[in-house]
Amino acid sequence: MKYVKYGQCIKCGKTHEATANLTTCDCDGILDIIYDYEAIKADFTKKDLHHRPRTMWRYKELLPVEDTTTPPPLRVGWSPLYEADRLGAQLGLGKLWVKDDGQNPTASLKDRASAMAVAKATEAGAKVIACSSTGNAASSLAGNAAAAGLKTYIFVPSRAPKGKVAQLMTFGATVISVQGSYEDTFELSKAAIDKWGWYNRNAAINPYLSEGKKTVGLEIMEQLGWEVPDYIAISVGDGCTIAGLWKGLKDLYAIGFIDKLPRLISAQAEGCCPLNRAIESGEDWYPMEENTIADSIAVGVPRNAEKALMAIRESNGIVVNVTDAEIMAAQKLLGQTCGVFGEPAGVTGAAGVKKLCDAGILGENDTVVSVVTGNGLKDVANAIAACGEPISIPSDMEQLLSAFAEHNIVVD
Amino acid sequence: MKYVKYGQCIKCGKTHEATANLTTCDCDGILDIIYDYEAIKADFTKKDLHHRPRTMWRYKELLPVEDTTTPPPLRVGWSPLYEADRLGAQLGLGKLWVKDDGQNPTASLKDRASAMAVAKATEAGAKVIACSSTGNAASSLAGNAAAAGLKTYIFVPSRAPKGKVAQLMTFGATVISVQGSYEDTFELSKAAIDKWGWYNRNAAINPYLSEGKKTVGLEIMEQLGWEVPDYIAISVGDGCTIAGLWKGLKDLYAIGFIDKLPRLISAQAEGCCPLNRAIESGEDWYPMEENTIADSIAVGVPRNAEKALMAIRESNGIVVNVTDAEIMAAQKLLGQTCGVFGEPAGVTGAAGVKKLCDAGILGENDTVVSVVTGNGLKDVANAIAACGEPISIPSDMEQLLSAFAEHNIVVD
Numbered sequence: 001m002k003y004v005k006y007g008q009c010i011k012c013g014k015t016h017e018a019t020a021n022l023t024t025c026d027c028d029g030i031l032d033i034i035y036d037y038e039a040i041k042a043d044f045t046k047k048d049l050h051h052r053p054r055t056m057w058r059y060k061e062l063l064p065v066e067d068t069t070t071p072p073p074l075r076v077g078w079s080p081l082y083e084a085d086r087l088g089a090q091l092g093l094g095k096l097w098v099k100d101d102g103q104n105p106t107a108s109l110k111d112r113a114s115a116m117a118v119a120k121a122t123e124a125g126a127k128v129i130a131c132s133s134t135g136n137a138a139s140s141l142a143g144n145a146a147a148a149g150l151k152t153y154i155f156v157p158s159r160a161p162k163g164k165v166a167q168l169m170t171f172g173a174t175v176i177s178v179q180g181s182y183e184d185t186f187e188l189s190k191a192a193i194d195k196w197g198w199y200n201r202n203a204a205i206n207p208y209l210s211e212g213k214k215t216v217g218l219e220i221m222e223q224l225g226w227e228v229p230d231y232i233a234i235s236v237g238d239g240c241t242i243a244g245l246w247k248g249l250k251d252l253y254a255i256g257f258i259d260k261l262p263r264l265i266s267a268q269a270e271g272c273c274p275l276n277r278a279i280e281s282g283e284d285w286y287p288m289e290e291n292t293i294a295d296s297i298a299v300g301v302p303r304n305a306e307k308a309l310m311a312i313r314e315s316n317g318i319v320v321n322v323t324d325a326e327i328m329a330a331q332k333l334l335g336q337t338c339g340v341f342g343e344p345a346g347v348t349g350a351a352g353v354k355k356l357c358d359a360g361i362l363g364e365n366d367t368v369v370s371v372v373t374g375n376g377l378k379d380v381a382n383a384i385a386a387c388g389e390p391i392s393i394p395s396d397m398e399q400l401l402s403a404f405a406e407h408n409i410v411v412d
Numbered sequence: 413m414k415y416v417k418y419g420q421c422i423k424c425g426k427t428h429e430a431t432a433n434l435t436t437c438d439c440d441g442i443l444d445i446i447y448d449y450e451a452i453k454a455d456f457t458k459k460d461l462h463h464r465p466r467t468m469w470r471y472k473e474l475l476p477v478e479d480t481t482t483p484p485p486l487r488v489g490w491s492p493l494y495e496a497d498r499l500g501a502q503l504g505l506g507k508l509w510v511k512d513d514g515q516n517p518t519a520s521l522k523d524r525a526s527a528m529a530v531a532k533a534t535e536a537g538a539k540v541i542a543c544s545s546t547g548n549a550a551s552s553l554a555g556n557a558a559a560a561g562l563k564t565y566i567f568v569p570s571r572a573p574k575g576k577v578a579q580l581m582t583f584g585a586t587v588i589s590v591q592g593s594y595e596d597t598f599e600l601s602k603a604a605i606d607k608w609g610w611y612n613r614n615a616a617i618n619p620y621l622s623e624g625k626k627t628v629g630l631e632i633m634e635q636l637g638w639e640v641p642d643y644i645a646i647s648v649g650d651g652c653t654i655a656g657l658w659k660g661l662k663d664l665y666a667i668g669f670i671d672k673l674p675r676l677i678s679a680q681a682e683g684c685c686p687l688n689r690a691i692e693s694g695e696d697w698y699p700m701e702e703n704t705i706a707d708s709i710a711v712g713v714p715r716n717a718e719k720a721l722m723a724i725r726e727s728n729g730i731v732v733n734v735t736d737a738e739i740m741a742a743q744k745l746l747g748q749t750c751g752v753f754g755e756p757a758g759v760t761g762a763a764g765v766k767k768l769c770d771a772g773i774l775g776e777n778d779t780v781v782s783v784v785t786g787n788g789l790k791d792v793a794n795a796i797a798a799c800g801e802p803i804s805i806p807s808d809m810e811q812l813l814s815a816f817a818e819h820n821i822v823v824d
Contacts, residue, residue: 054466073494073495073750073751074492074494074751075492075494075515080486080487080517082485082486082487082559083485086561100517103487103515103517105492105512105515105751105752106751106753107519107787107789127824128824142751143747143751143753144751145751146747146748146749146750146751147494147750147751147752148751149498151824153823156802158804162792162793162796163575163789163792165796165801165802166753166788166789166792166795166796166799167753167788167789167795168802169795169796169799169800169801169802170743170744170747170748170753170788170795170798170799171747171748171751171753172744172747172748174803174821175802175803176802176803176804176805176812176815177801177802177803177804177805178805178806178807179804179805179806179807180806180807184806184807185807187807188807188808188809188812191809192809192812195809196823331582332582332584335555335558335579335582335583335584336558336582336583336584337558338485338558338559339485339486339517339518339554339555339556339557339558339559339560339583340517340559341518341555341578341579341582341583375519375789376578376579376582377519377575377578377579377787377789377790378789380574380575380578380792381574383578383579383581383582384574384577384578384581386582387578387581387582387584388581389577389581389589390568390577390580390581390587390588390589391586391587391588391589392570392588392589392591393588393589393590393591394590394591394592394596395590395591395592395596395597395599395600396600397600397603397604397607400588400600400604403588409586411565411608412539412540412563
């Protein structure tokens with residue numbers, strides 16, 4: 001890895017050789033992968049990107065993989081960035097884009113981290129990978145590993161939606177559904193990984209996973225022609241995703257591809273917002289109940305709190321908490337105005353943007369990218385709860401007319 | 413439309429001006445869009461494709477849209493074509509590729525037709541589009557229309573899986589769930605479209621939709637570097653998709669981009685295979701019950717039988733019928749070996765390929781592309797039925813060890 005210097009503990013500053021199976025520091029601090037930006041700057045220009053594959057692997061100078069490593073088979077990354085002009089106008093924003101990261105192979109942003117995990121596991125010579133997850137990290141790991149011929153052990157809390165469980169079972173993972181919270185799930189996975197020595201895909205343990213996630217930030221900037229928006233909004237659970245996004249943006253700034261940094265908008269669910277609460281209070285974070293329909297971000301004990309809080313603070317970010325009702329409304333709004341169907345946690349960023357617009361904090365002078373982190377098909381029950389059931393009738397025109405009248409549908 | 417000559421009836425041969433709201437012939441025959449291949453040949457080379465957007469719209473010379481028409485917003489097409497070497501070896505094939513068309517914005521191949529419908533509706537000045545559908549045409553139309561700001565009326569049979577219904581409701585369609593078969597659903601939609609004059613997205617009525625679907629064939633060939641495989645396998649219901657695929661391949665042959673044509677493999681469910689039965693018997697098709705879990709291809713009265721039968725016969729194709737159990741096994745097989753999660757109808761083509769390999773009809777001298785037409789997340793209940801439920805335990809190592817022992821899981 002020509003451009004990777006080492007892994008550095010964000011707590012004690014100690015550096016560690018960037019071996020393929022790197023985990024946390026002796027002090028238990030999470031590591032950050034440090035690059036030689038001067039060397040990258042000398043070798044890597046925007047023009048180099050023109051002919052590269054449209055996947056997350058196009059940014060190879062900024063990724064911690066060996067030159068000899070073949071990217072895993074599934075096509076991860078380069079999800080569409082849509083200009084959401086009608087929705088932007090409706091919200092009163094200067095400009096709004098929606099990055100639909102539900103358009104990844106297993107339908108969530110987590111594919112970026114899981115593809116990286118598979119690449120690094122291969123480098124480490126591992127044949128088995130394991131993780132705990134609220135669902136998306138799990139299904140993305142199972143899919144990416146299956147495509148690469150690796151075995152997986154997956155721990156999910158029993159509340160994980162059926163869509164994610166169906167993916168896991170189809171991809172042939174050994175799935176342990178833990179009767180308890182995400183915290184309980186994480187602890188059992190940790191004990192099992194310690195016992196059997198599986199390659200660890202827990203994002204707050206394995207420092208390479210943030211490096212996969214950061215590609216969402218690299219892509220947003222390239223897709224915007226390196227013109228930096230004022231804000232990037234994203235939902236926050238464990239903290240790894242927003243930390244990864246920020247790392248990507250800082251990388252681009254460090255190598256001179258962008259000339260300023262956007263402010264982050266950290267959106268959490270009101271029923272589970274330990275990180276946003278810490279930012280608001282200026283105090284340390286402490287655990288919270290996991291009380292929201294947005295299962296992927298229902299994380300009462302965030303495993304990457306430090307990196308996430310640093311990212312929000314460094315970016316002079318805004319935090320916003322939304323209710324489940326606001327999440328459901330955002331799901332409908334994105335579907336109806338953009339044709340984008342996000343899962344509850346996936347649209348929490350957009351719900352936050354709407355709330356900030358309604359409060360007058362964001363407005364016509366602001367340009368915003370809202371990241372949708374997962375596809376709504378993963379959690380159909382909540383989508384139907386949000387958007388209702390269809391009109392049900394026999395195949396009969398009279399009954400159609402009556403049903404339209406009853407539902408106040410005026411055909412134009 | 414510089415290269416489109418006219419629409420021509422496949423039954424009586426009559427030609428019709430290619431207006432944006434073209435439907436069927438006076439004789440009720442379905443129309444085919446006819447191009448000026450000589451003119452295309454003179455103007456269009458493979459090299460022209462190098463710098464075009466990676467969407468279905470990159471093949472503009474072969475598409476029936478005006479130069480001035482802006483493609484609808486969602487990013488449709490250019491789905492991944494995976495080399496499925498492990499699965500191919502397992503089946504004893506010379507070479508196998510899997511085209512995952514579940515990687516489209518609303519997670520099915522039908523996005524190709526719906527994006528075309530939205531483009532043509534816009535050209536026709538329509539503000540409302542309608543269709544009947546087993547589910548995927550519906551959800552893709554709802555999504556693509558929502559993104560473009562058009563209204564939709566959608567008719568689905570009441571058996572449509574919840575995932576597709578959730579998409580429809582989220583995209584803000586007016587959805588009529590018809591208590592009856594697909595045939596009943598189609599008839600009510602037809603009566604309503606006639607009554608209110610909505611733009612018609614029924615694929616067997618609107619001749620432009622096959623032209624959208626054919627882009628899957630164009631892409632396969634471009635992704636293979638214009639090297640023609642021996643076979644392309646795809647699931648068949650209404651008949652429009654296989655007919656569209658064949659049209660795309662013939663277009664490429666006509667303009668000299670490929671030098672031969674592959675043979676088609678038409679895969680239907682044993683419980684609903686009127687088209688394959690017609691090929692096998694050499695007689696006309698006649699209606700059948702809709703008795704399969706593969707809802708998207710459960711079409712007892714195929715609306716595009718003629719074009720589909722012509723395609724299979726012209727290509728010297730093979731037909732294969734698979735049981736629901738074989739479909740479920742294929743779902744698991746694709747998931748576990750390729751990391752591709754298809755819905756039951758989506759993997760019916762692959763189930764057919766496996767069956768033909770098992771029967772010794774396909775083997776080590778054959779190269780095959782298998783198209784997965786829709787994402788398994790659309791029908792989670794059947795995936796769980798196919799692949800089982802996870803192990804459920806509290807967060808406790810002793811219980812994990814017992815559960816592994818009970819399930820004969822030996823950790824390596």
